[in-house]
Amino acid sequence: MQLKKLIDQLKIKKIEGEISDQTITSIEMDSRKVSNHSLFVCIDGFTVDGHDYTDQATENGAVAIIAEKQVKASVPVILVPDTSKAMAQLADYFYGHPSSQLNVIGVTGTNGKTTLTYLLDDIFTLYGHKTAVIGTIDMKIGDQRYPVKNTTPDALFLHKNFRKMVGENVDTVIMEVSSHALSMGRVHGVDINTATYTNLTQDHLDYHLDMNDYAHAKSLLFSQLGNRFDELKTAVINIDDHYAGIMERACAQPIVTYGLSEKAFIRGDALQLGADYSSFTVSSPSFTTRIETQLSGKFNVYNMLAAIAVAYTYDVPIETIKEALQQTKGVPGRFESVSNNYPVSVIVDYAHTPDSLENVLQSISEIKTNRVFTVVGSGGDRDRTKRPKMADAAMKYSDYVIFTSDNPRTEDPQAILDDMTSHLQEGSFTVIEGRKAAIQYAIDRAADDDIILIAGKGHETYQEINGVRNHFDDREVAKEMIAEKYEES
Ligand SMILES: CC(=O)N[C@H]1[C@@H](OP(=O)(O)OP(=O)(O)OC[C@H]2O[C@@H](n3ccc(=O)[nH]c3=O)[C@H](O)[C@@H]2O)O[C@H](CO)[C@@H](O)[C@@H]1O[C@H](C)C(=O)N[C@@H](C)C(=O)N[C@H](CCC(=O)O)C(=O)O
Ligand SMILES: Nc1ncnc2c1ncn2[C@@H]1O[C@H](COP(=O)(O)OP(=O)(O)OP(=O)(O)O)[C@@H](O)[C@H]1O
Ligand SMILES: N[C@H](CCC[C@H](N)C(=O)O)C(=O)O
Ligand SMILES: [Mg+2]
Numbered sequence: 372m373q374l375k376k377l378i379d380q381l382k383i384k385k386i387e388g389e390i391s392d393q394t395i396t397s398i399e400m401d402s403r404k405v406s407n408h409s410l411f412v413c414i415d416g417f418t419v420d421g422h423d424y425t426d427q428a429t430e431n432g433a434v435a436i437i438a439e440k441q442v443k444a445s446v447p448v449i450l451v452p453d454t455s456k457a458m459a460q461l462a463d464y465f466y467g468h469p470s471s472q473l474n475v476i477g478v479t480g481t482n483g484k485t486t487l488t489y490l491l492d493d494i495f496t497l498y499g500h501k502t503a504v505i506g507t508i509d510m511k512i513g514d515q516r517y518p519v520k521n522t523t524p525d526a527l528f529l530h531k532n533f534r535k536m537v538g539e540n541v542d543t544v545i546m547e548v549s550s551h552a553l554s555m556g557r558v559h560g561v562d563i564n565t566a567t568y569t570n571l572t573q574d575h576l577d578y579h580l581d582m583n584d585y586a587h588a589k590s591l592l593f594s595q596l597g598n599r600f601d602e603l604k605t606a607v608i609n610i611d612d613h614y615a616g617i618m619e620r621a622c623a624q625p626i627v628t629y630g631l632s633e634k635a636f637i638r639g640d641a642l643q644l645g646a647d648y649s650s651f652t653v654s655s656p657s658f659t660t661r662i663e664t665q666l667s668g669k670f671n672v673y674n675m676l677a678a679i680a681v682a683y684t685y686d687v688p689i690e691t692i693k694e695a696l697q698q699t700k701g702v703p704g705r706f707e708s709v710s711n712n713y714p715v716s717v718i719v720d721y722a723h724t725p726d727s728l729e730n731v732l733q734s735i736s737e738i739k740t741n742r743v744f745t746v747v748g749s750g751g752d753r754d755r756t757k758r759p760k761m762a763d764a765a766m767k768y769s770d771y772v773i774f775t776s777d778n779p780r781t782e783d784p785q786a787i788l789d790d791m792t793s794h795l796q797e798g799s800f801t802v803i804e805g806r807k808a809a810i811q812y813a814i815d816r817a818a819d820d821d822i823i824l825i826a827g828k829g830h831e832t833y834q835e836i837n838g839v840r841n842h843f844d845d846r847e848v849a850k851e852m853i854a855e856k857y858e859e860s
Pocket of ligand 4: 484485486506507508522547
């Protein structure tokens with residue numbers, strides 16, 4: 372594409388240098404990825420400033436630079452007020468507005484996003500759609516999986532991959548939209564058809580000022596649905612959630628609510644919950660039916676109601692929804708049982724917030740027949756104030772708690788453990804910094820019919836310490852230890 376044509380898209384700009392007939396073959400925000408004929412966009416980040424990498428970008432072949440501050444360069448520089456916004460706009464144009472050719476379903480909320488995207492994938496696939504999923508675990512296009520660095524990747528990655536999806540005949544994209552992504556503008560220019568809200572409880576208060584600021588960031592997904600009625604757009608909102616009103620007020624489009632309370636449009640009722648199943652009645656003005664599933668926990672009933680509500684807005688028949696939910700196996704690392712037929716039950720779960728830990732432990736309380744052991748830590752370089760609250764949730768519902776390391780990242784693991792436990796009564800818990808040793812401790816002490824919850828890392832296959840990701844998979848570790856324990860005895 373001609374550089375001139377591309378930058379004509381930018382309304383407000385100041386051009387330094389001469390734009391003649393340069394051709395652009397890629398847009399890059401990382402100087403290390405620049406090649407011949409790239410357009411380099413400088414982003415001022417949290418760690419470094421992309422404006423300091425213009426030399427490397429031009430050495431690697433950049434033919435022009437988009438900046439929001441003065442930079443010296445041997446190629447034309449286009450100054451704009453905000454390079455992140457400009458990058459999103461340019462990428463959308465460069466790739467031919469691909470998101471407008473897709474049904475994009477965005478899912479936001481503190482907990483349940485990944486689970487909901489998986490449920491929707493199952494429903495839409497069964498209904499005959501070709502889907503793509505973007506989220507915490509990876510990006511899936513059809514049956515192909517690609518790694519992602521963030522739950523919601525940057526705008527460049529998104530628009531580029533929407534183009535790839537269109538090329539592969541995908542029609543429905545189901546994506547997690549994190550609050551970080553919303554406040555950093557990673558989804559700018561994404562033409563979202565359905566915005567979905569799960570819930571809001573404490574997390575990320577290292578990044579957001581307080582819960583209202585956090586809620587406001589989430590509400591941006593609903594304002595992004597726009598103010599025009601010439602295209603079908605819908606919001607799907609958990610009406611039972613405390614912050615639902617903030618999402619509703621941000622939204623000019625029709626809203627379908629779901630929940631367990633009477634005011635919900637898609638309403639769940641008569642729940643039956645077990646260790647490896649749940650069933651409930653769902654009703655709306657146009658149907659009432661009983662859903663039977665292999666997912667457990669009241670929180671998963673909420674996730675399923677959200678899925679039903681979204682599918683309803685796309686006219687998926689309730690019989691198809693019902694069948695998909697009946698078959699679904701859920702998500703790797705979410706309430707995943709790893710103990711097969713051994714007498715002790717080991718559950719690996721991704722609960723890494725006070726609310727999710729409480730939910731998961733409440734579900735375990737409802738199914739337990741003996742004691743509950745919880746092995747849990749809290750991530751480094753993340754919200755410190757959630758640590759004691761996670762510890763309280765673990766202590767409230769468990770007979771034994773072993774506090775250990777999650778991903779310490781650049782923090783001292785012992786300092787994280789102190790944040791979790793310093794308010795607790797000494798002697799009422801155990802601290803073992805090494806995660807493997809902590810899991811071993813619980814497995815050694817558990818007796819028949821006890822349940823061990825290993826929380827926080829779920830599907831993760833690494834432990835990040837000081838920037839290095841060492842292979843670590845709670846499921847692998849626990850499986851090996853439990854087999855050893857019972858083979859020895
Ligand atoms: C705090 C945060 O969100 N940081 C994100 C941010 O990184 P950053 O600002 O530190 O980037 P930087 O290293 O300063 O670089 C600035 C610019 O210089 C460029 N650069 C850098 C080096 C170089 O040699 N050349 C060069 O051009 C970079 O490509 C970039 O454009 O921009 C990066 C690219 O988009 C993100 O990958 C990165 O996410 C980091 C890894 C992260 O951990 N983010 C977490 C907090 C996050 O976003 N989590 C959410 C939600 C999780 C949830 O659901 O709970 C998520 O969506 O993942
Ligand atoms: N609707 C829900 N409400 C509360 N807790 C939930 C809900 N759904 C799942 N959980 C709990 O939260 C954990 C994470 O679930 P999931 O991965 O679906 O959430 P997420 O929003 O994608 O999280 P992340 O922000 O890390 O991407 C699960 O392992 C479970 O313990
Ligand atoms: N998306 C979350 C994942 C947390 C997972 C937990 N294992 C941790 O490392 O804190 C975050 O980046 O805060
Ligand atoms: Mg997720």
